Amino acid sequence: MDLVVTVPKLVWADWLAEGDCAGEPASGQEWSFFLGQHRPPIAAGERLYVASWGRVRGYAPVTRVAKTTLGWxxxxxxxAVAVTIPAAVPGFRGWRLVWWGEADEIPYPDWRSDGVPTLLSTRTGAAPAVTVYTDAVHLFLDADSWVLPDDSGRWIGHSALLQPLHAFADRIGLRREWLHASNPRFPHYDLTTPAAAARAIGAGALLVNVRDTAVLARPTGSDRRPPDWRPRLLEPAEAAQLNTKLLRMFAPNRALGRRGTAHLVPTDSTEAVPDEGDAPAKPFQL
Incomplete structure (x- = not known):
């Protein structure tokens, strides 16, 4: 039986990097997934799929199932063969039987393109974590409103603007099945290549840095958010100043193409809902 397991993002990035992601798996390093005290119902030659952050990322054939001191x-x-399915895959522990057919599989986006980095993002590295906002944010800025991030540093999205997000993604050539929607409060498209992010910026998206807006969200002179803190709307002058500062400090040739991962997300000026996520491991912040 074919199975699927969920893993942290750094694991599947390294695993995909072992192969050319364009056909049969390369005979590279053998990877092992420890799954507890019960033998998983899979045999040599069958497929083991990897899912991470709400999406299937690819598969490779099983070589053996072994009993160790740490369990099976x-x-x-x-x-790997880098494939995915249109549907989201919520995080889970252990393994699951594959519930889709091979006819449902499509190539995983970007992994077969020349020059695509295999390690998408880490906590360390020279480039900042960035988010690319859609042009809907420019409309909000014109209306004197801005949605601020929660204290964890992840960005807040809202499904009310999902259609503008789709429209913007269509303009820059993103496919609808690349949407991450496992958490309906935080739908977004990954922009895993500098070229994709550059297209978004060229089409009118705004590059925003997590740390700067988090500082603006805190009361003056405070290093920590008070218990009763709520996201507030920026004044027009603040919004204009932030826009100018970020475009100057985090130009595309500096912020992208190293270790920063960009996301194309919608925002809303109503009550902000933090993204808690539903994947089993999140080793780095967006």
């Missing part, structure tokens, strides 16, 4: 583990070939 599934060993599979290095490399």
């Amino acid at each position: 583990c599934i060993c599979r070939e290095g490399g």
Whole structure:
């Protein structure tokens, strides 16, 4: 039986980097997934899929199922066939039986393109974590409103603007099945290449840095958010100043193309809802 497991993002990035992601898995490093005290119902030659952050990322054939002192583990070939399915895959522990057919699978976006980095993002690295906002945010700025991030540093999205997000994604050539919608409060498109992010910026998106807006969200002179703190709307002058500062400090040639991962997200000026996420592991902040 074919199975699917969920893993942290850094694991699947390294695993996909082992292969050329364009056909059969390469005979690279053998990867093992430890799955507890019960033997998983999979045999050599069957497919083990990896899912992370709400999406299937690819598969490779199983080489063996082994019993170790840490429990049963599934060993599979290095490399990967980078495929996904249109539907979201909520996070879970252990393994699940594959519930889709091979006819439902499509190539995972961007992984077969030349020059695409395999390690999408880490906490360390020279480039800042960035978010690319759609042109809907420019409309909000004109209306003197701005949605601020929660204290964790992740960005707040709202499904009320999902259609403008789709329209903007269509303009820059993103496919609808690339939408991450496992958490309906935070739908977004990944922009995993500098070229994709550059297209978004060229089409009118705004580059926003997490840390600067988090500082603006705190009361003056305070390093920490008070318990009763709520997101507030920026004054027109503040919004204009922030816009100018960010475009100057985080130009596309500086912020992208290293270790920063951009996301195309919608925002809303109503009550902000923090993104708690539903994946089992989030080793870095957006």
